[in-house]
Amino acid sequence: MNRKLKVALIGFGGMGHFHATQYADQKNCKLIAIVDHCPKRFTELSASINLGKSEDMSLKGIKQYATYEDLVANEKPDVLDICLPGHLHAEYAIRAMQDGMDVICEKPMARTVAQADQMLKTAKATGRHFMIAQCLRFSPVYNAFRDIYRKKTYGKLLRIHSMRLSGAAYGSEEPWYRDAKKSGGALLDLHLHDVDFYNYMFGVPAAVSAVGVTRVSGGIDDVLSAFTYPDGFYASAEASWLRAGWFCNAVAIYEKATVTLAGDDIVVAKTNKTCGGATETRKTIKGKNGYWGEIDYFTGCLLTGRKPIQCLPESTRESIRICEALERAIRTGRSVKL
Numbered sequence: 476m477n478r479k480l481k482v483a484l485i486g487f488g489g490m491g492h493f494h495a496t497q498y499a500d501q502k503n504c505k506l507i508a509i510v511d512h513c514p515k516r517f518t519e520l521s522a523s524i525n526l527g528k529s530e531d532m533s534l535k536g537i538k539q540y541a542t543y544e545d546l547v548a549n550e551k552p553d554v555l556d557i558c559l560p561g562h563l564h565a566e567y568a569i570r571a572m573q574d575g576m577d578v579i580c581e582k583p584m585a586r587t588v589a590q591a592d593q594m595l596k597t598a599k600a601t602g603r604h605f606m607i608a609q610c611l612r613f614s615p616v617y618n619a620f621r622d623i624y625r626k627k628t629y630g631k632l633l634r635i636h637s638m639r640l641s642g643a644a645y646g647s648e649e650p651w652y653r654d655a656k657k658s659g660g661a662l663l664d665l666h667l668h669d670v671d672f673y674n675y676m677f678g679v680p681a682a683v684s685a686v687g688v689t690r691v692s693g694g695i696d697d698v699l700s701a702f703t704y705p706d707g708f709y710a711s712a713e714a715s716w717l718r719a720g721w722f723c724n725a726v727a728i729y730e731k732a733t734v735t736l737a738g739d740d741i742v743v744a745k746t747n748k749t750c751g752g753a754t755e756t757r758k759t760i761k762g763k764n765g766y767w768g769e770i771d772y773f774t775g776c777l778l779t780g781r782k783p784i785q786c787l788p789e790s791t792r793e794s795i796r797i798c799e800a801l802e803r804a805i806r807t808g809r810s811v812k813l
């Protein structure tokens with residue numbers, strides 16, 4: 476039987492809880508320690524984020540530390556799972572790789588492309604592996620949505636639009652989401668999910684244009700983007716921290732059908748020629764969630780020596796670059812080539 480990799484997790488706020496609960500049934504690894512500098516975080520069984528509430532977490536048998544330094548002084552984890560606020564990802568990923576750990580790190584990869592490049596440089600210098608936890612790349616329903624494009628199930632793609640809207644979070648211990656210097660605003664923290672999924676599905680666009688507004692964070696907190704690809708279809712997406720409550724979907728219009736991703740469902744609508752309406756079929760895509768999948772995939776790659784091609788850091792770095800181009804497009808009112 477495979478040796479199980481020892482994982483430590485740092486940042487036990489909203490997403491830290493969502494990650495920590497995914498380790499209960501991992502075959503490749505086990506969670507041995509959690510680090511958070513706020514003692515109160517260890518007293519809460521579950522946590523809520525804009526998507527909803529995590530499962531309850533049992534801390535039985537899991538060591539608790541207040542600092543990264545305490546962790547490395549007492550444990551020898553194989554992997555560090557980083558669930559810290561976005562502006563701290565690069566710093567802790569670099570430290571962990573230099574301390575001999577492989578790293579799985581929440582999105583966004585880093586606050587800036589320059590920081591992402593430092594992470595890539597450290598991985599090369601240390602020989603350590605790291606992967607950004609872009610959960611949609613591991614979500615069964617998003618992969619089903621992508622497969623329809625790849626297999627041309629309904630012919631050529633003509634147009635795609637994604638929406639990801641919610642209120643602005645604060646952060647568990649400090650309102651870091653509401654400071655664009657730390658979070659990058661809704662553009663980097665939320666819109667990035669769809670920017671990265673388009674990057675995964677179609678590659679880097681030839682050019683982007685966008686409009687956006689600044690409200691809660693001082694950054695771009697509501698954004699409507701257009702992406703140009705050589706294949707000729709039209710892609711757009713929007714994200715917001717100004718909406719009350721969570722809303723998310725994606726609609727792809729193909730030659731022969733319109734495909735909507737809604738929750739865990741894929742809805743295929745075909746024009747009903749007799750009345751001009753549509754006939755719909757709905758399928759729920761079953762499977763483990765993307766948070767579970769990203770941990771299973773990365774640790775599986777580590778154990779077998781495979782490259783994590785489903786989510787290479789060179790690719791997630793490009794998603795940060797696309798977000799920076801979108802911000803330039805908003806600020807200048809011009810289309811930006813990539």
Ligand SMILES: NC(=O)c1ccc[n+]([C@@H]2O[C@H](COP(=O)([O-])OP(=O)(O)OC[C@H]3O[C@@H](n4cnc5c(N)ncnc54)[C@H](O)[C@@H]3O)[C@@H](O)[C@H]2O)c1
Pocket residue numbers: 485486487488489490491510511512513516524541542543558559560561563581582583608610645646647648649664
């Ligand atoms: N993939 C997704 O669907 C998704 C959803 C929400 C958040 N996220 C991402 O997860 C990350 C964390 O977000 P969150 O909502 O959990 O934030 P949060 O504020 O709820 O949690 C951050 C935690 O880190 C701790 N912390 C901060 N600095 C520390 C340090 N130096 N040492 C130890 N602990 C420290 C804080 O005490 C807090 O508990 C962000 O990058 C965010 O973008 C991803």
